[in-house]
Amino acid sequence: MVLPIVLLLIGFAVLIKGADFLVDGASSAAKKYGISNLAIGLTVVAFGTSMPELIVSLVSALDGKNDASFGNVIGSNNFNLLFILGVAGLIYPLVVHRNTVKYEVPLSFLAAGILFFLVNDALMWGDTTFDAPYGGILGRLDSIILLIFFAGFLFYIYRTMKNAPESEEGDAIKLFSTPVATGMVIGGLLMLIFGGQVVVDNALKIAHHYGLSEKLIGLTILAAGTSLPELATSCVAAYRKNTDIAIGNVVGSNIFNIFFILGITGVIHPIQYNASMNFDIYVLLASTVLLVIFMFTLSSRKLDRWEAFLMLMAYFAYTIFLIRME
Numbered sequence: 590m591v592l593p594i595v596l597l598l599i600g601f602a603v604l605i606k607g608a609d610f611l612v613d614g615a616s617s618a619a620k621k622y623g624i625s626n627l628a629i630g631l632t633v634v635a636f637g638t639s640m641p642e643l644i645v646s647l648v649s650a651l652d653g654k655n656d657a658s659f660g661n662v663i664g665s666n667n668f669n670l671l672f673i674l675g676v677a678g679l680i681y682p683l684v685v686h687r688n689t690v691k692y693e694v695p696l697s698f699l700a701a702g703i704l705f706f707l708v709n710d711a712l713m714w715g716d717t718t719f720d721a722p723y724g725g726i727l728g729r730l731d732s733i734i735l736l737i738f739f740a741g742f743l744f745y746i747y748r749t750m751k752n753a754p755e756s757e758e759g760d761a762i763k764l765f766s767t768p769v770a771t772g773m774v775i776g777g778l779l780m781l782i783f784g785g786q787v788v789v790d791n792a793l794k795i796a797h798h799y800g801l802s803e804k805l806i807g808l809t810i811l812a813a814g815t816s817l818p819e820l821a822t823s824c825v826a827a828y829r830k831n832t833d834i835a836i837g838n839v840v841g842s843n844i845f846n847i848f849f850i851l852g853i854t855g856v857i858h859p860i861q862y863n864a865s866m867n868f869d870i871y872v873l874l875a876s877t878v879l880l881v882i883f884m885f886t887l888s889s890r891k892l893d894r895w896e897a898f899l900m901l902m903a904y905f906a907y908t909i910f911l912i913r914m915e
Contacts, residue, residue, distance in 0.1 A: 590798050594791075596791045597787070597791040600788035601784070604640075604644065604645070604788060604814075604815070605817055606780060607640070607780025607784055608637050608641055610776055610780065611773070611774055612777075613773055614769075614771070614772070614774040614777060615637065616629050617769075618770045619633055629762065637777075638822075639846070640781050641785070641815040641817075642661060642665055642815045642816075643850050644782065644784070645657075645661050645788055645815050646659075646661050646854045647853070647858070648785045649789050649807070649811075650857075650858045654793065655723075655803075655860045655862070656863050657789065657793070657804075657806060657807040658807070659708075659866055660804050660806070660812065662851055663812075663870060664808035664869070665812040665815055666701070666846055666847070668812050669819055670839065670843065670877065670900070671900045671901065672813075672904045673820050674835075674880070674892065674897060675899075675900040675901025675903075676823075676824060677826070677827035677897070678893070678896065678897025679897050679898060679901070680828055681832065681835075682892060682893050683832040683836045683891065683897070684832045684891050685832070685884055685891065685892065686836075689833075689836060689837055690884055690890055693837070693840045693844070694840055694877060697843045697844050697877055700847040700848055701843075701874050701877065702874065703738065704847050705874075707734065707735070708725045708727050709724055709864065711725055712864070713725075719861075722865050723864065725862045725864070726861050727855040727859060728859045729855065729859060731855060732854070732855030732856040733856065736849070736853070736856070739848035788811065789811075792810055793806065795810070804863060808866075808911060809908060816842075819839060823838050879900070880900075
């Protein structure tokens with residue numbers, strides 16, 4: 590069983606590096622055509638950093654591994670909120686931007702609520718056509734609804750960034766020759782496809798060997814692995830005291846994952862939903878509410894270290910509960 594574990598780690602490394610190549614190559618090409626840094630950030634960078642989640646969820650869905658597909662997204666969001674913010678907040682207390690409290694966190698909560706509504710056909714409409722444990726399906730119409738909300742989110746981000754003061758720091762985009770940039774984009778896409786398939790195949794081999802469910806693997810291993818870029822970004826930002834980036838990265842990623850990742854995946858291939866994952870959506874909703882509560886205790890719009898520690902402990906408790914329920 591050592592080989593599948595090694596291949597899984599290699600797959601994650603290829604997946605994340607492929608996303609880096611894709612972002613760098615596409616950003617360079619876009620810059621040469623006179624596209625603004627703002628537009629590049631909203632499109633190339635934002636989409637590129639979410640490619641690991643997209644590829645893993647899509648490959649899982651196409652292979653008929655519906656629990657792994659949903660588990661990857663829902664698990665990533667719980668990992669982002671509880672683990673990543675917990676670690677980043679321990680590094681440095683996170684001061685939250687007013688817009689994050691007022692708009693983005695509620696939108697993150699709304700995204701989870703909309704997903705719950707769309708996938709629970711049996712619960713919402715009394716539809717008895719689904720075999721247990723499946724209580725619904727994320728169909729193409731449901732997925733289009735998610736993508737419409739995603740378009741609205743992109744418009745909100747565009748308006749917010751457009752009205753924000755220009756910042757020179759971190760705006761530099763590396764320029765490459767056209768052949769090199771093209772090669773990076775093509776190579777990045779191939780690495781994403783290859784890495785995603787390797788990750789899914791070997792994660793499922795590990796699950797079957799140890800008698801674990803696809804759902805558990807999706808909610809834990811796949812979720813944590815595809816969230817490594819967000820973990821690195823938020824921890825580095827917290828260390829550098831760029832707390833807006835640290836927390837904005839997580840909240841934005843959670844909205845992106847539900848509206849975009851599941852939206853695209855469901856349009857390409859409808860996904861059957863395991864109703865037992867409602868518990869994990871409840872955890873996601875409760876974690877979002879917990880974040881809001883922590884923002885208004887002691888220091889206004891600030892996640893203190895003791896609060897971050899509690900979030901981290903909540904993630905460990907949640908993971909232990911998932912394992913014990915297997």
